[in-house]
Amino acid sequence: MKVFIDPPNSLILFDLVERSGHEPLSTMALIQEKIENTEIDMPPMNVSPDDVMKGLKYAGIEVPSGVRGRLALWGPMIEEAEAAIIMEDCPYGFGCVGCHRTTLMVRYLIKKKGIPVLNVNYPNDEEEGKELVIKMKEFLEGLK
Amino acid sequence: MSAERETRIIMISPSSDITPDQIVRAIHAMGKSVTVKEACYGAVLEGKREIVRDVVTELRKLDKNAIFTKVRAYCAGDPRRCRAHHGTRPGFAQLEMEWGDLWKIQHGLECADRGEKANERKTVKKLPIDEFKKICEVK
Numbered sequence: 001m002k003v004f005i006d007p008p009n010s011l012i013l014f015d016l017v018e019r020s021g022h023e024p025l026s027t028m029a030l031i032q033e034k035i036e037n038t039e040i041d042m043p044p045m046n047v048s049p050d051d052v053m054k055g056l057k058y059a060g061i062e063v064p065s066g067v068r069g070r071l072a073l074w075g076p077m078i079e080e081a082e083a084a085i086i087m088e089d090c091p092y093g094f095g096c097v098g099c100h101r102t103t104l105m106v107r108y109l110i111k112k113k114g115i116p117v118l119n120v121n122y123p124n125d126e127e128e129g130k131e132l133v134i135k136m137k138e139f140l141e142g143l144k
Numbered sequence: 145m146s147a148e149r150e151t152r153i154i155m156i157s158p159s160s161d162i163t164p165d166q167i168v169r170a171i172h173a174m175g176k177s178v179t180v181k182e183a184c185y186g187a188v189l190e191g192k193r194e195i196v197r198d199v200v201t202e203l204r205k206l207d208k209n210a211i212f213t214k215v216r217a218y219c220a221g222d223p224r225r226c227r228a229h230h231g232t233r234p235g236f237a238q239l240e241m242e243w244g245d246l247w248k249i250q251h252g253l254e255c256a257d258r259g260e261k262a263n264e265r266k267t268v269k270k271l272p273i274d275e276f277k278k279i280c281e282v283k
């Protein structure tokens with residue numbers, strides 16, 4: 001199953017989802033597509049006006065461009081997702097830094113989609129690490 | 145996504161005895177047609193998708209709970225990212241932070257292998273208003 005991970009660039013979540021035999025939906029795969037497959041529109045990152053329009057599907061024109069830019073990438077990924085894992089209470093530097101509004105919007109989109117969601121807490125010590133791994137394992141095994 | 149190429153970051157948990165050098169040597173010893181580059185956190189692995197996944201599966205046998213991987217968007221040595229070409233590394237802060245947490249995940253994976261159950265975390269509940277009033281002695 002395709003599992004959306006939040007933060008979408010997390011190594012820990014990506015690895016744990018993949019270990020369970022599911023496909024993690026991550027920012028990295030999307031960016032690879034962007035820098036490799038598209039024609040050279042706007043080098044070096046190939047962000048084109050089409051991406052701006054994609055972002056408008058999820059957030060209004062008055063919303064800051066950073067939110068729309070992120071949603072242009074993550075919105076289609078959420079649409080594709082069959083389940084989601086969200087990490088809560090992350091420290092400031094964990095995940096995509098700089099826009100909490102995007103995080104709130106992503107969570108709203110996931111909730112609106114009605115897919116199975118697991119909320120896990122950021123592990124601050126080894127006991128919480130154990131809790132995270134075991135909860136994720138149980139959730140992902142249940143998806144099969 | 146390109147159907148062919150896959151680049152992966154291989155990261156070693158800080159509590160593991162494995163070194164990046166061992167990872168690179170183990171990959172070379174497999175004799176598969178992949179490119180591998182040693183990094184401070186582990187290695188960057190690149191090649192055809194199926195081969196890369198086979199290599200990762202093999203590599204995990206060294207220490208399955210201490211080796212973590214994720215896909216990397218840019219290929220190894222991409223001038224937009226490679227430091228040798230003065231590229232920026234905006235994702236490195238995230239990698240560094242997660243590297244520091246990998247020992248907790250490793251512990252979790254070991255517990256999960258032993259079949260242990262998760263202990264419920266004590267959640268901090270909101271203070272009922274009556275109790276709050278008692279504390280403040282407002283009554």
